[in-house]
Structures are given as structure tokens and as C-alpha cells.
Amino acid sequence: LHDNLGTVRLNVYEQGHNNVNYDFLGSCEVKVKYVDDDSTIFWAVGPAQSVLISRVPCCGKEVELTIPLENATSGELTVKLLLKEWQFSDGSKAVANYNPALVIHDQQNAVGTQPVQPTFTGRKLKISAIEGRNLAPMDRTGKSDPYLKLFYGKLIRKTKTVNQDLNPVWNQDFIFQEVSGGEYLKIKCYDADRFGDENLGNARVNLEGIEEGAPKDVWVPLEKINQGEIHLRIEVVASELLQNPSTNGSENGSHPTGDGCMVEVVLVEARDLVAANWGGTSDPYVSVRYGQIKKRTKVVYKTLNPAWGQTLEFTDDGSPLVLHVKDYNNILPTVSIGHCEVDYDKLPPNQTLDQWLPLQGVNKGEIHFQVTRRVPERHLKAASEEQPKLIASSNFSGNVRSLIRKAMTLAEEEEEIEYIRQMLEELEGAEEERELTVTQLQKDRDLLITKVKELEKAMSGFF
Known part of the structure; x- marks a missing residue:
């Protein structure tokens, strides 16, 4: 299968005499589609042009469909389908017994091993x-x-x-x-x-x-x-031209990130959510996007005031943190019932932000969460001893790039608007180029000032 949609087509034949001739009896096909909540939908054309549909929450689950044969006056075919895995363009994959709350980054990881975060x-x-x-x-x-x-x-x-x-x-x-x-x-x-x-x-x-x-x-x-x-x-x-966020701090130099630094997100509860089901309730869960990584909570069924009480952790690299509250559906794709963006950039290390935020994109609903930036003591000591290396324009550049990445994340949520993403990627690259150039100019200026002072000192001996 290619992309997020594929077709399985089955042709049925009658075996002729002496295993030579095969008479075509009919055919049928099953459509397979990947959904963003890591579930998979199977559907086919049923009797009297009805639709047969089945949804599995993850890979490794089997479905069974009985499908009438096309181009035939009678006859039907019962098939069992088992999807082994989905592979994605970034090298990650969804496999049998895959937990949507985890992301497997290494394409060579064995099934059941712990996901490996890039260092x-x-x-x-x-x-x-x-x-x-x-x-x-x-x-x-x-x-x-x-x-x-x-x-x-x-x-x-x-x-x-x-x-x-x-x-x-x-x-x-x-x-x-x-x-x-x-x-x-x-x-x-x-x-x-x-x-x-x-x-x-x-x-x-x-x-x-x-x-x-x-x-x-x-x-x-x-x-x-x-x-x-x-x-x-x-x-x-060159290290003096660009400060590295993974060791020296976030892009504005205010927080240590990288090895051992984690962002801990506790999804506590929500209240007064939008009703997405016919019964006046929802089956809400939270999909947390941190940069390019997605994790999710459990589903709480038939409520508008869910309590999850789940903790998710991400390696701290200063990426945007967005919470998407969704209504789980067993057959159809999930429905968004609001989202919010968490501003944790100014949060001091090892301190907790405990907050209720209103959900955007809907007319009501709030979510209660806690965010903590877990930073080892060795990083705090190193950060306190290090002097600032970037000029004020670098701070501005970091903020611009952060806004760009947030916009890229939202663009991905809206069905991956490729044109918008391309423009934003080019803009981010241009911003990094500008920072590199400005920092190099400052370095050249400092070097020039040093040379002028040396020349003045040398010339003073002639007078």
C-alpha cells in the first residue's frame, strides 16, 4: 500500500479441467485507509450498493468482511485481513500491538522494544x-x-x-x-x-x-x-557562530535542553467539552504534539468532563507544545473538539506550571494540565557558569523561528498543507542564515577592532 490509502483487489476463478483453463467468476475490492489517531479503516461495497465498513484501533487487529462479487449475478467472498504495519516517511512505523502513545523512531527497532529518542x-x-x-x-x-x-x-x-x-x-x-x-x-x-x-x-x-x-x-x-x-x-x-540549543539552552539561550532534559506533561482533566456524539456526550482523549512527536492519552467514554490523570514525557528541545482534544469514534475518523497551545518557554527549570486553558476552535471547553521542565543539576550548574554568547538579534531570530515551527505544526494538523509548510520551511532556513550572517559580522567587527587597537599601539612607538 502507498500513501495513507490503498486497495486490496481479489479476483475469483473456477479451476478448469486438467488445471489448464481458469474461468473468471467475479472480483471484489477492499479499501484501506490510515487515520491520524493511528487506527485503520477497511471498507467495501456491500449488497445493494450498501457500504461495509470496519475500523481497528491499531495494527495487528484482524477484520472479517463478506463482500458480494462484482460482475457476477451471484456469489460472495468472505475475507479476513490483518494489517501488519504502517511505515511513515520520517522512518517511524506503527506495528502490531503498537501503542499510539509511543513513537518508534528507529525503523530497525524490533517489535515490543522501547522507542529510541534521537540524541x-x-x-x-x-x-x-x-x-x-x-x-x-x-x-x-x-x-x-x-x-x-x-x-x-x-x-x-x-x-x-x-x-x-x-x-x-x-x-x-x-x-x-x-x-x-x-x-x-x-x-x-x-x-x-x-x-x-x-x-x-x-x-x-x-x-x-x-x-x-x-x-x-x-x-x-x-x-x-x-x-x-x-x-x-x-x-x-562553527560553534562560535551558532549557539547549540541541545546543550546550551533553548533558542533564546534561557533553558538547558538535550541530554537528560525532559518536558513532563500531566493531562489532568477537562470540563464542559463540546458534545460530538448523538447522545449529547463525547469520548474524549488528548493527542499531544511536541514538535514532530505525537503521543496520546487513554479514551474516557461518554463524558463531557473527562479525568485522564496521565503523564507524558518528551526530550526537551524547545519545540512547540500543542494539545488536541479529540472525540474517539469506533468507525469514522476522530473529530476535533478543540486545541490549545502551551507557552512553557519562560518556565524556570524544575518548576511546575499548573493551568486551565480554554480550547480554541470551539465555542466552549477547558483543559487542565501541568507542565514541568525536568533539568538535571549538572545542566543548571553549567548554564549558570556560561556567559551569554548571542547578540540581541539572535534572541529575535529564535522567537521568529519558534513562531514559524508553531505555524508548521498547525499546518500539519490541517491535512498537511504542503505549500504552506514549504514556505515556512524556507522562511525558517532564511532566518537561520540571517542569524549566521549577523553573528559572523559581529565576530569580524570584533576582530577588526582588535587589529586597529594593535595597529594604534604599534604606531604610537613612532611618535
Whole structure:
């Protein structure tokens, strides 16, 4: 199956004499769709053009459907379907006995193992998508409209589309936090098409062994296709130019993040929620989105005042924290009954924010939660000894990037509006470029002032 929707088609034949001829008796098909709450819906056309539908809450659950044969005067087929797993573009997957409150990041993790969070080395990588050459032609004109997607850690970045060119030039830079453990950079090249983008090949690049001051310039051949190469430049961003949020604090330098630092979210309760069911109640649960990670609470059935009392934890990297309250439905997709964004950026380490917030997007409803930034003592000591390294414009840049990522998160919730996400990603990249340039200019100015003072001191000996 591809994308979030697929079709299973079954053809029924009658075996002829001597196992030679096979007479076609009819066919039927089952549609399969992935839903954002990690459930899966199966449906088919039933008797008298009715709809047969069944929903399973997670992978590994079996469904059974009895479907009439198409193109036949009579006959029906009973099938049992068991979905093994869903795989996602960021490398995560939903597997049998998958708990939607957990996210499996490593595609090679065995079923039942604990999810692995990416850990950062403390460095930042600048990956430049420079150009491509000899790409495969996909259009009738003998050309393609190529663009790249770069996957690293939890992030996905996308270049601009170059129209009608088999040797495109992108010249776009992207900043990533370096991930430990031999994480590969994954590249996918696509031909943009109005009716569905076509794959032009993919590649993997090993980023181990890259040293500061020694950029890696490579041509990477595309795999799973007969032609095409991508030109990349990979380098470590100098530590004095960009302060690393994973070790020195959040993007405004106010909080330690990274190894051992956690954001603890307690979903306590909600009150006066919107009734989403015919009976005047709802079956509410909370889907918590922290950056690109989603976790969820249990479902509390038939109430407008649920009490969850559940604690969820995330590795603190300064990402936006958004709470989505949803009504669980056994057959149809879930319904949103409000959301809110938690502003925890100014929360002091190891102190708890206990708050009721009104839900947005609906006319009533509030949610009660507690948020704590758990920071080990060693990080607090290191942060107290470190002097601020960024100028005021860097603080502004951090705030702008934070707002951009929040908007990206909301765009994803609205059925992944690709155009909006692309614009926001490009804007975030431009903001990081501006910060890098401003900080470099300050460094050059300080160096110039030092040289002028040395020159003045040297010249003073002649008078």
C-alpha cells in the first residue's frame, strides 16, 4: 500500500479441467485507509450498493468482511485481513500491538522494544543541496521538474522545484542538529507533477567523521533508478557562530535542553467539552504534539468532563507544545473538539506550571494540565557558569523561528498543507542564515577592532 490509502483487489476463478483453463467468476475490492489517531479503516461495497465498513484501533487487529462479487449475478467472498504495519516517511512505523502513545523512531527497532529518542552531539551541520545532473526524464517533453527532500533526525527539509531541467541547480542550505549513533542523511528526489509526484531516485549519505573546518563535497548517485546524481556540500557550523540549543539552552539561550532534559506533561482533566456524539456526550482523549512527536492519552467514554490523570514525557528541545482534544469514534475518523497551545518557554527549570486553558476552535471547553521542565543539576550548574554568547538579534531570530515551527505544526494538523509548510520551511532556513550572517559580522567587527587597537599601539612607538 502507498500513501495513507490503498486497495486490496481479489479476483475469483473456477479451476478448469486438467488445471489448464481458469474461468473468471467475479472480483471484489477492499479499501484501506490510515487515520491520524493511528487506527485503520477497511471498507467495501456491500449488497445493494450498501457500504461495509470496519475500523481497528491499531495494527495487528484482524477484520472479517463478506463482500458480494462484482460482475457476477451471484456469489460472495468472505475475507479476513490483518494489517501488519504502517511505515511513515520520517522512518517511524506503527506495528502490531503498537501503542499510539509511543513513537518508534528507529525503523530497525524490533517489535515490543522501547522507542529510541534521537540524541544530539552538540554540533550543527549545514547541508547544502547544490545541484543535480543527468536526472531521469519523466515528462513528455523529455524533461523533469525536480526537487529534493532531505530526511535527518526528526526533520524533513524540501528544496525549491526547478522546472523542466535534468541538471537542476538549487543552491539551498539547511541547518540540522547533528544526531549521534551513526544517523544517515536520507535524500529523495522527485519530479513535481500535478497529478502526483514521481520518484527520481533516493540515496543515503554517511555523515560520520565530518570535522569542523573540513567541509565534505560529494556527488551522490541516486539508487533505485538507472541514472542521476546529486551534488551536496556538508560542513560543521562553527560553534562560535551558532549557539547549540541541545546543550546550551533553548533558542533564546534561557533553558538547558538535550541530554537528560525532559518536558513532563500531566493531562489532568477537562470540563464542559463540546458534545460530538448523538447522545449529547463525547469520548474524549488528548493527542499531544511536541514538535514532530505525537503521543496520546487513554479514551474516557461518554463524558463531557473527562479525568485522564496521565503523564507524558518528551526530550526537551524547545519545540512547540500543542494539545488536541479529540472525540474517539469506533468507525469514522476522530473529530476535533478543540486545541490549545502551551507557552512553557519562560518556565524556570524544575518548576511546575499548573493551568486551565480554554480550547480554541470551539465555542466552549477547558483543559487542565501541568507542565514541568525536568533539568538535571549538572545542566543548571553549567548554564549558570556560561556567559551569554548571542547578540540581541539572535534572541529575535529564535522567537521568529519558534513562531514559524508553531505555524508548521498547525499546518500539519490541517491535512498537511504542503505549500504552506514549504514556505515556512524556507522562511525558517532564511532566518537561520540571517542569524549566521549577523553573528559572523559581529565576530569580524570584533576582530577588526582588535587589529586597529594593535595597529594604534604599534604606531604610537613612532611618535
